[in-house]
Amino acid sequence: METGYLENKIVKLKPMEMEDVDDIFAVACYDEIWTHMSITVKNREDVIKYVESALTLKKAGVEFPFVIIDAFTNKIIGATKLMDINEHHKRGEIGFTWLTPDYWRTSINTNCKYLLLTYCFEHLGWQRVQIKTDHENIRSQKAIERIGAKKEGVLRNHMIRKDGTSRHTVMFSITSDEWTKEIKAHLENLLEK
Template identity: 40%
Template sequence: MPAKTPQPLTLTGRHVRLEPLTEHHLGDLFLAGGQDEEVWRWQGGPAPQTEDELAQQLRAVLEEAGRGESVAFAVIHLESGRAVGWTTYRDIAVEDERLEIGWTWYGRAYWRTAVNTECKLLLLGHAFEDLGMGRVQLKTDHMNERSQAAIARLGAQREGTLRRHRRRPDGTWRDSVYFSLLADEWPGAKARLTARIRP
């Protein structure tokens, strides 16, 4: 089956719902992570101090999606009914059966909860099982050890590091650490992730 281009849709689990990101989510998102420097430390800029500043970030995500370069999701915490972060499919190459999960953040209150695990379970499952992707990649700043550990816990393989890959807002250079999961590795990873979010 040839791979398919991802489209905006809603994916629902037991703890989170991923739905198309819109400006309607702005208020919840600001409450979840606005003004928190630790949340935004690795996002390529300072924490937004006002809803307007966060709106500029959100519009950049939506503009990229509008150009067909990504698919953006709001992360809805089902218990509270609130948007607590966003995530995207990006770097999409259907002919090569690959995409990236990235530009992801969650409010700090949801770190080390089922939120990230179930988001990745939903996104990876859709990519491999519905879209027919053969490879999903994730990358992060070489200094972001928390993110690297979280990606490794998904079962993704660390592939290597692109040195001096991106300039940070403060002028220093980021090395990007790349991870990937392949279609034939997905069944085992799915079983482990599913077990982790059981009560």
Template identity: 35%
Template sequence: MNRWIEPVTLQGEHVVLEPLALEHEAGLEHAAADGELWKLWFTSVPAPGHARRYIETALQMRKQEGAMPFVVREAASNEIVGSTRYCGVDPANRRAEIGYTWYAKRVQRSAVNTEAKLLLLRHAFESLKTIAVELRTNFMNHRSRDAIARLGAKQDGILRNHRIGPDGVLRDSVVFSIIESEWPAVRANLLLKLGRPL
């Protein structure tokens, strides 16, 4: 099948984003254990012993919906420190979402997320020629909402009762987006945060 988003490795100074594969199971287990991230009820981080199922589900999304899941590898240590993906893929309208993002506690609020978003957004806008990239998060995840806003994304609205969680709790999703005309300013902001020349 010809897909809009093909597997690609995105290389930065701090991180490498690699297409997610079954051989990343142990690395994801280790990353999720740093901070016991699965205990945060508003995230989708694999609990101990569930990384394989997490990967298989992500690869199924790839096959059925055109999603593109990645592992996030810290460049300096070569360790897997999280995961992210393109999802909500809409080739006809050249739109995609960046979601399912989580990081080991030790790299949260570091250059890892900033550079990962720079790599994903640059690929989306400059290679895939998207006209808009969405980012969504649980209404209750205030840290994630603040981080998305700091990227330069604009809040579009709140989808109430948007999803039913594994525990049956209804989730309100906050929707942010960056549109094509905003990308140069967002790119400059991210490069500034990383201490790089514009």
């Protein structure tokens, strides 16, 4: 799977590269970003490991990482991935999305999801896109529900957090039928507001 930029008037999603390390580090060094994530970024070396890992998984064909760029400033403000890619079953996941705190509660995340879902359903021909989050990450759950994803349930003791505690995972999904019949129009309506 290869892609160039995915973009609209608000945001650009650019395939992540090693050259992005310094720009990622400049916006990633806020503890609150990493509260519910499986890693913590505290220094440039952490960013290097994060980008190297993402690019290794991209090479293996199971992930495709993007940096999120504010279309007005042309600066990196976060990152996201297509993950758990299974081309045979025409499915994957949008995940590991983070934004620098200045962009929380803005339209950036909704624009990113719109671009990624359009790409997944209309260009890759996927039949399912899932999005999952920590059961304690209420802000993320509300954002996922807001875009129209359906809650499928909770996977109990699904993961071990970086602090060693058990995490339940709340699983959401969107199917290709839902995208065509309702969710694309719903997102376009949200983006017009």
